[in-house]
Structure formats: C-alpha cells, structure tokens
Amino acid sequence: MIQxxxxxxxxxxxxxxxxxxxxxNNDRWNAELGLRLNIVAVTDLHLGSVISPNGIDARLLVExxxxxxxxxxxxxxxxxxxxxxxxxxxxxxxVVEATFTNPVDGEPAISHCRWALxxxxxxxxxxxxxxxxxxPELKSLAARxxxxxxYEGAVMSGTPVIRMAQRTLAGAGLxxxxxxxxxxxxxxLGRMEGGLGLEESIKEAQDLGYAEADPTADxxxxxxxxxxxxxxxxxxxxxxxxxxxxxxxxxxxxxADIDAAAREGYRWKLIGSASVSGDGxxxxxxxxxxxxxxxxxxxxxxxxxxxxxxxxxxxxVTVTGPGAGRVETAYALLSDIxxxxxxxxxxxxxxxx
Numbered sequence: 001m002i003q004x005x006x007x008x009x010x011x012x013x014x015x016x017x018x019x020x021x022x023x024x025n026n027d028r029w030n031a032e033l034g035l036r037l038n039i040v041a042v043t044d045l046h047l048g049s050v051i052s053p054n055g056i057d058a059r060l061l062v063e064x065x066x067x068x069x070x071x072x073x074x075x076x077x078x079x080x081x082x083x084x085x086x087x088x089x090x091x092x093x094x095v096v097e098a099t100f101t102n103p104v105d106g107e108p109a110i111s112h113c114r115w116a117l118x119x120x121x122x123x124x125x126x127x128x129x130x131x132x133x134x135x136p137e138l139k140s141l142a143a144r145x146x147x148x149x150x151y152e153g154a155v156m157s158g159t160p161v162i163r164m165a166q167r168t169l170a171g172a173g174l175x176x177x178x179x180x181x182x183x184x185x186x187x188x189l190g191r192m193e194g195g196l197g198l199e200e201s202i203k204e205a206q207d208l209g210y211a212e213a214d215p216t217a218d219x220x221x222x223x224x225x226x227x228x229x230x231x232x233x234x235x236x237x238x239x240x241x242x243x244x245x246x247x248x249x250x251x252x253x254x255x256a257d258i259d260a261a262a263r264e265g266y267r268w269k270l271i272g273s274a275s276v277s278g279d280g281x282x283x284x285x286x287x288x289x290x291x292x293x294x295x296x297x298x299x300x301x302x303x304x305x306x307x308x309x310x311x312x313x314x315x316x317v318t319v320t321g322p323g324a325g326r327v328e329t330a331y332a333l334l335s336d337i338x339x340x341x342x343x344x345x346x347x348x349x350x351x352x353x
Contacts, residue, residue: 002034003036004093004340004341005038005055005093007040007042007086007087008098009043009087009095010097010098010100011042011043012044012098013326014326014330015042018098018333021334023058023062033341034341035338039056040053041056042061043082043086047070047071047081048069048070049080050074052074053091056074083112087112087121092121094123097109097124097130098127106130106134112130113125113134113149117142118145122147123150124151124336125153126151126154126157131230132226132229133242136239153329153331153332153336154227155181155230157329158322158327158335161319162231165309166234174311175236175276177236177274177309178297179231179271179272179306180297180305180307180323181223181307181323182221182224182323183210183304183305183323183324184215184218184303184324185224186304187205188201188211188218188219189250189270190301191204192253192255193267198254219250219251220251221286224247225247226242228284228286229284231307232282236274236282238282240274240282245274245285245286246286247286247287248287249286253288265293266292266293266298267291269289269291269297269300270289271287271289272286273286275310300320304322305320305323
C-alpha cells in the first residue's frame with residue numbers, strides 16, 4: 001500500500017467532494033488499488049489555510065461548518081489563505097488545484113501549478129485555464145522535475161474523454177471532433193425548446209445550480225472555447241490559443257429560431273469543434289448549429305455533455321456523460337491520482353511481470 005499526501009487548493013464544492021470521497025472510500029481504494037490518500041494541507045480564500053504534516057481528518061473537514069477564517073481553529077491553521085506557502089511548504093506528494101477558472105490569463109491557477117511542479121509535486125487539476133493557456137510550459141516543467149501534470153476533468157468533468165481518446169482510439173486516425181461541451185448552455189437551449197425565453201431559461205439554470213451568477217462564460221461560448229483549445233492541442237497535435245478559435249454563443253438565438261428548427265426537423269445545439277485540414281492545419285470554432293434529429297448529438301438533453309470523435313477507421317465515436325457536478329468533477333481528480341499511481345516504475349514492472 002502506498003499513501004499519497006495531498007494538498008487541496010480551494011475548498012469549494014469539488015475539493016470538498018474529494019475530501020468526502022476520501023473519508024468514505026480510503027479503505028476500499030487500499031484494497032482495490034493499493035493506495036490511500038492523506039490530506040496534509042488545505043487553503044481556501046474564504047476559510048484560510050492549514051498545514052498538518054501528520055494529516056487532517058477528512059471527515060472533520062467536510063462535516064465541520066467553518067465560518068470565514070475558520071481554519072484558524074485547526075492545529076497548524078490560519079485565518080488567511082496563503083496559497084503559495086501551502087503549495088511550496090506542505091509535505092505533499094500531489095497538489096489538487098480546483099480554484100476558479102480565469103479565462104483571460106489563467107491566474108492564479110497557472111501560478112499554483114507552476115509552484116507545485118517547481119517544488120517536485122505532482123499536479124492534478126480540473127481548471128481549464130492552466131491547460132488551455134499554459135500546457136506546454138507546465139508539461140515541460142513537470143518533465144524536468146520528474147512529476148506529472150494531469151487534467152482529465154478540465155473538459156467533461158468525470159467523463160474521461162482525453163485519456164479515453166488517447167488510449168482507446170490510438171491508431172484509429174482521429175482527425176476531428178464536435179461536441180456539446182457546456183451543460184449550462186445545453187440545458188438553456190432545451191428549456192427554450194420547451195417554450196421558455198432565454199432569460200427565463202438562464203434563471204432556471206441558476207436556480208438549479210447549473211449556471212453561475214454571471215452566466216456569460218457559458219452562454220457566450222467562452223467556456224467551450226477553452227475546452228476546444230485543450231482537445232485540439234491534446235488530441236489533434238495543435239498549438240492553438242483561445243484567439244485562434246472563432247466563438248459565438250447562444251444569446252442571439254430567439255424563440256422564433258428555436259421554433260423554426262423544430263418545425264423543419266432540426267434542433268439547435270452549441271457545438272465546439274475542430275478538424276485537421278488537408279495541409280495539416282487545424283480549423284476550430286464554437287457556434288450554435290442546427291443539427292438534424294438523427295445526428296448523434298441532437299438527442300443529448302439537459303445539463304449533459306457529449307463529444308463525437310471523427311476517425312478514419314471507426315467513423316464517428318460518440319461519448320456521452322456528465323459534464324458538471326461536484327462529485328463527478330471530484331472523480332476526475334481521483335482518476336488523475338490513480339493514473340499517477342499506476343504510472344510508477346514499480347507499477348509498470350509489476351504489470352510487465
């Protein structure tokens with residue numbers, strides 16, 4: 001059995017869900033996977049920070065109703081969030097980065113990842129910013145320090161599209177994809193098809209927890225654009241930046257547009273896509289599209305994500321799954337930790353034997 005010490009950067013819904021998983025499943029992971037997770041540090045803008053080399057009771061973390069600055073009441077705790085100190089000084093093997101995505105410059109998450117990798121710590125993150133805006137630098141930094149930079153949850157939360165495509169579609173001639181990569185916008189379009197207006201649909205999405213107080217990134221396609229960049233670069237060998245991806249959201253669609261499509265046997269979806277052209281370049285965009293009802297993405301409803309990979313040998317391979325949710329996203333972090341565990345040289349030797 002191997003124990004990994006982890007530091008949680010951000011203690012919102014996702015990392016809180018991961019702590020809950022640790023509290024409830026460590027014994028099973030030990031039996032099934034040969035690993036245990038031990039939380040040695042947490043930092044959060046609202047709650048403060050705490051470093052405890054011997055470990056922090058995961059159940060205590062999730063069950064205690066901490067007030068602002070509440071980590072100060074824990075041994076080794078402070079009312080102030082000092083992310084740099086926690087990342088650099090905590091005796092962690094793995095830093096779990098789950099803070100807010102800044103789509104413009106990727107900060108502070110890029111710095112969080114950089115600090116961790118520079119101090120020889122693995123990084124797992126669900127944050128799109130570092131992957132879309134700084135992946136080459138962070139991958140190079142990880143390689144130089146002999147650690148891993150993993151980010152499966154950055155595109156479709158708990159649905160494993162990056163690793164799945166890289167491993168199970170290897171050799172199939174993957175040359176493009178198109179996908180519903182934002183559950184909020186998909187939910188909104190579905191409610192508009194049901195007769196609600198755009199603003200009413202957004203309000204319902206907010207009430208259900210699908211949309212943020214400011215839904216701009218979802219509705220205008222900015223969230224999808226970052227995911228398209230990640231997928232194009234990871235799976236198609238691109239070197240795209242967000243500025244390379246034309247982006248239009250759904251705010252310009254009207255009830256008349258929705259009704260007309262339905263009458264003619266189509267359905268509007270916000271689609272993020274990229275494809276390799278004949279000269280080896282990559283064309284990528286985000287835009288609302290009218291899909292025929294027999295299209296593999298047309299029937300995907302609610303706050304669900306789906307992606308259809310285009311391959312030479314298999315044709316279209318479509319994957320559908322949850323694209324949001326704190327438990328689903330926390331599972332993506334766990335899957336990255338398991339990938340790190342299974343990539344150890346000793347693990348490879350055992351498998352080879």
